[in-house]
Amino acid sequence: MALVEAEELLKRFGSLVAVDRISFQVREGECYGFLGPNGAGKTTTMRMVCCTARPTAGSLRVFGLDVRRHGRAIKRQLGVVHQSVTLDDALTVRENLVVYGRYFDLSWAEARRRADELLAFAELEARADERVSKLSGGMQRRLMIARALMANPRLLVLDEPTTGLDPQARHAVWDRLRQLKRGGVTQILTTHYMEEAEHLCDRVAIVDHGRIVAEGPPRELVERYVGREVVELQVAADGAPAWAVAEQAAGLAEGFEVAGDRVFLHTRDGEELVHRVRALRLPVEAVVLRRATLEDVFLRLTGRRLRE
Amino acid sequence: MMDFSPVGAFRFWQRNLLIFRKTFPFTVPENFLEPVVYLLALGLGLGAYLREIQGLPYVAFVATGLAASAAMFGATFECTYNAYVQFYYDRSYDAIVTTPLSAEDVAVGEVLWGATRSVIYGTAFLLVVALFGVARSLWALALPGVFFLGGVVFSTVALAFTAVTPSIDLFPYYFSLWITPMFMFSGIFFPLDALPGWVQTAAWFTPLYHVVRATRALAFGTPVAAVPEVVWLAAVAVVLLPVPAVLLRRRLVQ
Ligand SMILES: Nc1ncnc2c1ncn2[C@@H]1O[C@H](COP(=O)(O)OP(=O)(O)O)[C@@H](O)[C@H]1O
Ligand SMILES: [Mg+2]
Numbered sequence: 001m002a003l004v005e006a007e008e009l010l011k012r013f014g015s016l017v018a019v020d021r022i023s024f025q026v027r028e029g030e031c032y033g034f035l036g037p038n039g040a041g042k043t044t045t046m047r048m049v050c051c052t053a054r055p056t057a058g059s060l061r062v063f064g065l066d067v068r069r070h071g072r073a074i075k076r077q078l079g080v081v082h083q084s085v086t087l088d089d090a091l092t093v094r095e096n097l098v099v100y101g102r103y104f105d106l107s108w109a110e111a112r113r114r115a116d117e118l119l120a121f122a123e124l125e126a127r128a129d130e131r132v133s134k135l136s137g138g139m140q141r142r143l144m145i146a147r148a149l150m151a152n153p154r155l156l157v158l159d160e161p162t163t164g165l166d167p168q169a170r171h172a173v174w175d176r177l178r179q180l181k182r183g184g185v186t187q188i189l190t191t192h193y194m195e196e197a198e199h200l201c202d203r204v205a206i207v208d209h210g211r212i213v214a215e216g217p218p219r220e221l222v223e224r225y226v227g228r229e230v231v232e233l234q235v236a237a238d239g240a241p242a243w244a245v246a247e248q249a250a251g252l253a254e255g256f257e258v259a260g261d262r263v264f265l266h267t268r269d270g271e272e273l274v275h276r277v278r279a280l281r282l283p284v285e286a287v288v289l290r291r292a293t294l295e296d297v298f299l300r301l302t303g304r305r306l307r308e
Numbered sequence: 309m310m311d312f313s314p315v316g317a318f319r320f321w322q323r324n325l326l327i328f329r330k331t332f333p334f335t336v337p338e339n340f341l342e343p344v345v346y347l348l349a350l351g352l353g354l355g356a357y358l359r360e361i362q363g364l365p366y367v368a369f370v371a372t373g374l375a376a377s378a379a380m381f382g383a384t385f386e387c388t389y390n391a392y393v394q395f396y397y398d399r400s401y402d403a404i405v406t407t408p409l410s411a412e413d414v415a416v417g418e419v420l421w422g423a424t425r426s427v428i429y430g431t432a433f434l435l436v437v438a439l440f441g442v443a444r445s446l447w448a449l450a451l452p453g454v455f456f457l458g459g460v461v462f463s464t465v466a467l468a469f470t471a472v473t474p475s476i477d478l479f480p481y482y483f484s485l486w487i488t489p490m491f492m493f494s495g496i497f498f499p500l501d502a503l504p505g506w507v508q509t510a511a512w513f514t515p516l517y518h519v520v521r522a523t524r525a526l527a528f529g530t531p532v533a534a535v536p537e538v539v540w541l542a543a544v545a546v547v548l549l550p551v552p553a554v555l556l557r558r559r560l561v562q
Contacts, residue, residue, distance in 0.1 A: 013562070050406045053562050071311065076408045086403035088394075090327045099323050103407035105315070 001064070002027055003155050003186050004049060008058035011044050011210075018044040020210035021058060026155070031177070031187040033201035035194060035294060037306055041210040042190035043083055046159045049188065050080050063154065076104065079148030083159040083190075085140050087132040087147075094119065094128040097147055104151035111150070118146035121176070138169025145176060149185075156180065158189040162196060174199060192306055194294040206298055213301045218294055225300050226292040227254055229270035231277060233263040239283025252276050257299045264296060310553065312412040320409060320417025321424070328425075339382050339429045343374040347437065350497060362499060364528065368444075371437040372527045373496030376519040379430030379455040380462050383422035384487055387466035388479050391418055395470065401560055411557035415471075419463040419552060426459025427452045434527075445529030454526065457538065458519035460545040464552055465515075471555035490516040515541060 004026035011019040019041040026032040034042045047053035048060055051071035060067045062074045087096050094115050101111030119125045122142040127135060132143065141161060148156060161177070162170040177200055181187060191197055197204045198218045205212045206221070214221055222228075233249065235242045246263045250256050252273055253265035263284075267273045270289040277287055298306050328335075351367040361369045394400045405411050431452050434443065469482050493500065493507060494516040500508045511517040518537040525534035 047562075052402075052405050052560065072313070072408050072410065075406060078406065080403070080406040082399070082403060082406070084399055084402075086399040088323075088327065088400050089398050090331055095326065099326060100407065102322065103316075103319050103404065103409050105319075105408075 003063060004032075004188065005061045005064075006045075006058065007060075009045075009048065009055055009060050010057040011041070011048060011053060012056045017210055019048070022205075022207075022210070022212045024205055024212065024215065026186065026188050028186055029181075029184055030202040031181050031189065031200050033188075033197045033204040034190040034207050035192065035197040035201075035204050035298070035306070036190075036207035037192055037304070040207045042207060043159055044210075045207075046080075046157055046188070046190060049157055050078060051075055076151070077154040079151070079153030079156045081141075081144045081148050081156070081158040081161055083163070085144065087140060087143060089131065089133050091132070092129050093124055093132055093135065093143055096132060096143065097150055100147045101150040106151065114150055118149055121149075122146040123172075136169070138165050138172060141165060141169070141173055142176065145173070149180075154186065156185050156187045158187060160190055160192070162191070162193065170196075194298070194306060197294055204294065206294070206301065208298075208302045208304075214297060221297050222292045222294060226296040227266045227268050228292055229267050229273075230290055230292045230296055231265040231267060231270055231273050232286075232288045232290060233265070233277065233282065233284045234286040234288075235261045235263065236283045236285050237261070245282050245284065248280060248282060249277055252280075255300065257296070257303075259299055259305050264299065266292065266296070266300075310412055310550070311410040312416060312553070313410065316409040316413030317417040317420060320404065320414050321421050324417070324421040325424070328421075335385070338385060339378060339425070340432060342381070343378045343433055344436065347371055347374055368442045368528075369524075370497060371442045372524045373494070373520050375430050375434045375437065375442075375451070375527075376455075376458065376494070376516060376523045377491055377496055378433040379426035379458050379519060380487070380490070380516050382425035382429035383459040383462035384466050384483075386422040386425050387418060387463045388470055388482060389476075391467055391470045392473070392476055392479070395559075396476070401556075405560045411560040412553040414560070415467060415553040415556040416549065418467055419460055419549065422463030422466065423456045423459030426455045426462065430455035430459075430523075443527050445527065445531075447526040447529055447531045447534075450526050450531075450534075451523060454519060454522045454534070454538065454541070457541040457545055458515055458522075461515040461541055461548065464545065464548040467552035468548075468555055471552055471559055490514050493517075494520045496520055515544065 002025040007023045008021045009019060010021050034045060036042055044053055048055050048067060049062055051067050051074055063077060065074050067074060097115035097118060098111045101114055119128050124139060124143060132140060162173050201218060203217050205215045233245060235245050242258045242261050242263055246256050246258050249265055253267050255266040257264045265273060274287055274289050295306055347370060351370045355366040358366045401414055404414055434451060493511050500511055518540045522534040522537035525531060
């Protein structure tokens with residue numbers, strides 16, 4: 001059964017359409033990601049799943065229940081990690097967990113026991129009695145994840161779980177999320193880091209301007225829209241403009257995109273393409289061969305880069 | 309559409325109690341020391357000249373009034389600054405409405421907590437001033453109930469303001485245009501009899517006036533005089549309670 005089912009889901013704020021008739025399903029046990037730039041409507045979509053934003057039109061069912069009518073029952077089985085830090089600053093790390101457990105009607109004893117388990121999971125035992133403002137950003141994020149797990153949710157909702165973290169802290173969060181997935185916790189997450197989507201998600205929806213522009217397993221999306229490899233040309237500052245270079249090289253590749261002073265050539269055989277590009281003696285400063293990514297898919301489908 | 313659960317409101321109340329237990333020492337000055345300063349300055353200073361008012365020692369007259377105002381300030385600071393910081397800066401409310409608690413639970417829980425603070429500060433102040441011979445009747449034991457009712461009204465109004473204010477910079481207006489005039493013109497320091505009739509009429513429409521009168525009636529053993537005041541407070545509490553719930557829902561759930 002799908003834990004989340006959206007059909008033609010629409011959300012308007014006044015005249016602004018934040019989520020534009022999207023349809024998707026999140027299946028039990030998978031990690032489903034929304035990948036898109038700021039303002040794409042990711043948070044708004046998550047808020048509708050959490051029943052804190054009401055759909056303007058369309059249908060949205062979570063655990064088979066209508067979000068418009070069963071908010072309380074849905075939220076009871078949800079664990080939510082918000083985009084911004086929403087911890088109680090006046091309370092310690094442990095108290096934040098215990099109090100949160102109480103919202104789900106855990107007894108004090110149960111809440112304390114669960115808090116101890118999750119402090120270990122988040123590797124925060126040593127900081128348990130400190131105020132949360134003393135924690136680093138990465139620790140706060142781990143605490144938010146631990147807090148979301150207090151009542152053993154059926155679905156974990158994570159809105160940009162690693163935005164603003166340094167690479168090490170990000171990997172620590174990723175480790176935990178993968179561990180949870182192995183344990184069978186269904187996850188729905190948003191991100192504007194394509195590495196994160198590739199790393200964590202079984203399936204991703206690429207979103208832009210409130211719409212899903214492509215959906216599928218990350219590798220499959222890359223294969224479908226870009227191919228296997230990308231040859232990246234850095235155009236010389238004093239030479240021809242990037243689009244002119246692209247026109248000359250386009251015939252060699254299966255597809256291409258231009259972004260700023262770079263040209264991306266899509267191909268299945270990168271080494272061969274590099275040789276042929278070099279032979280053209282184009283006015284470029286560098287020719288780099290790399291694996292195709294979701295970033296290339298996004299660029300191909302929207303004409304823009306994810307992090308502009 | 310309202311979505312309210314008493315258990316949810318109670319959970320939120322419990323959370324605030326836990327936070328209060330940790331931050332209590334820092335809230336004593338504004339809620340407690342201030343009325344004590346007023347009492348010493350006015351009760352003793354002015355009281356040296358003005359022995360009796362309405363047949364009561366002036367110190368006792370002011371002390372009972374100030375107990376009512378301590379209840380007002382306890383609820384008001386909670387539902388303005390405290391609530392604002394948690395709402396806008398800590399964003400705790402945003403997190404809580406994604407748990408089984410609803411926006412209405414948060415609003416009602418917050419109001420009940422504000423009222424609880426009214427009880428704590430009003431009663432604590434009374435205990436201290438009991439030294440001044442203020443409580444002359446066993447009816448004074450019912451005062452926490454009056455502070456609670458009054459606290460619900462003060463909290464409701466304050467939380468409604470917090471839910472609509474666009475900025476923390478507007479709270480000074482809330483205090484100078486609403487709380488301070490109430491503080492001065494609710495008969496705490498002087499009876500309103502000598503003032504123009506419209507002042508008395510205006511005072512009748514504000515909650516502190518009724519809390520002050522109910523406090524004196526119970527402290528000085530004339531419980532029947534407290535009845536209309538308690539009825540006024542209870543009626544207004546019931547009518548106003550849904551207002552912050554609706555406003556907060558609008559801020560938290562779009
Ligand atoms: N409460 C709101 N009121 C008005 N506009 C909003 C509100 N929340 C989001 N928006 C707008 O909706 C669009 C999508 O925002 P959001 O869902 O936060 O995007 P993302 O999370 O992908 O960055 C943006 O243009 C944003 O300004
Ligand atoms: Mg967002």
